Amino acid sequence: MDVVGILEAASLLVSEGVATGNDITASDVWDHLAQDEWEVALGLLQELGDEWTAPPGFWDELELAAGALGLERSRQWCSWRSAETRAGVIRAELVLRPAGETFRRTPITGAGVLRPMWDIGNRTDGGARALDIARLWVEFAGDLAPGAHAPVRLLPLTAARWRHLGPGDRITLYESAVAGGTATILEVQPPSAPS
Structure with a gap:
């Protein structure tokens, strides 16, 4: 299937009545597709995907389109969102602690590459602290420097172990034996598709 066909298929999955805060709808996507403005149409579909619980396959279609257009960061984002439909959303x-207080001296890459350990309150059978792994996506930025802060999304290796978290909970990031940062949970949504 070509890029236009992929984007058309994705736009057909957008529920009627879904609109962004700027009143962008699937109709706007079709207008841009008719003018061969594929990147704009893809961007609008990504915005629309944030406004409702997209069905399984929506983000997969957008990932294919972004890959066909050579938009790597967009492809990675759509892949991430597809995984969130199966694992749930954790924002x-x-x-991060400053560079002199931890081993990290360089920024964290923001596109979901880092898979740090997290203290999320789980314990082993013996009562010791158990660390859990989750990939990290920095929202609205390409990276996050030591000492900086930003909203992030987490994609757990074992999503069920994270289900007890809710807004306001604090968790701790570990890349070594020393804590590398702390995070306050902003949002937790269950999976929208079977895992």
Whole structure:
């Protein structure tokens, strides 16, 4: 299927009545497709995907389109969102410790590459602290420097172990034996598709 066909298929999945805060709808997507403005149409579909619980396959279609257009960061984002339909959404405000207080001296890459360990309150059978792994996506930025803070999204390796978290909970990031930062949970949504 070509890019136009992929974007058309994705736009057909958008529920009637879904609109962004700027009143963008699937009709606007079709207008841009008719004018061969594929990147704009893809961007609008991504915005629309944030406004409702997209069905399984929506983000997969957008990932294919972004890949065909050579938009790597957009492809990665759509892949991430597809994974969130199966694992759920966890958003948090992350504050990294300054460079001199931890082993990290360089920024964290923001596109979901880093898979740090997290203290989210789980314990082993013996009562010791158990660390859990989750990939990290920095929202609205390409990276996050030591000492900085930003909203992030987390994609747990084992989503069921994270289900007890809710807004306001604090969790701790570990890349070594020393805590590398703390995060306050902003939002938790259950999966929208079977895992």
